[in-house]
Amino acid sequence: MLEEIGVPYELTVMTRDERKSAEHISRHPLGRVPVIELDDGRLLFESAAICIQLADLHPEAGLIPPVGSPERGLVYQWSLPEASASTPSETSPGLSSPACLPARVRGARGTNNSA
Numbered sequence: 001m002l003e004e005i006g007v008p009y010e011l012t013v014m015t016r017d018e019r020k021s022a023e024h025i026s027r028h029p030l031g032r033v034p035v036i037e038l039d040d041g042r043l044l045f046e047s048a049a050i051c052i053q054l055a056d057l058h059p060e061a062g063l064i065p066p067v068g069s070p071e072r073g074l075v076y077q078w079s080l081p082e083a084s085a086s087t088p089s090e091t092s093p094g095l096s097s098p099a100c101l102p103a104r105v106r107g108a109r110g111t112n113n114s115a
């Protein structure tokens with residue numbers, strides 16, 4: 001997604017031990033990935049939340065419909081059940097999930113402060 005947006009980022013692939021370290025638990029209470037660290041230092045986990053936030057921060061990329069539009073409703077329809085599934089893509093078999101990237105991402109500058 002960050003490639004599509006076209007912003008610089010740093011990807012850290014994490015081993016299981018690194019995910020369960022105190023340092024990473026401070027980023028994600030369950031020691032999971034993905035986690036994104038934005039340029040202002042804020043952390044965000046849950047892949048659906050990360051994707052929606054990145055899309056909102058970069059409206060110029062045209063990756064998400066406007067808030068309140070019928071099309072935006074479809075984003076929630078497909079994203080929220082995925083976020084609450086016990087395993088990624090349980091709700092959409094056959095689709096690969098960004099949640100399965102064994103990674104922490106840093107960067108992803110935000111430009112939209114209007115939300």
Ligand SMILES: N[C@@H](CCC(=O)N[C@@H](CS)C(=O)NCC(=O)O)C(=O)O
Nearest residue numbers: 031032033034046047048083099100
């Ligand atoms: N609902 C979460 C799922 C995150 C998740 O389950 N990540 C897996 C990798 S696919 C993980 O970190 N597993 C390690 C663990 O649970 O200890 C999301 O979409 O971000």
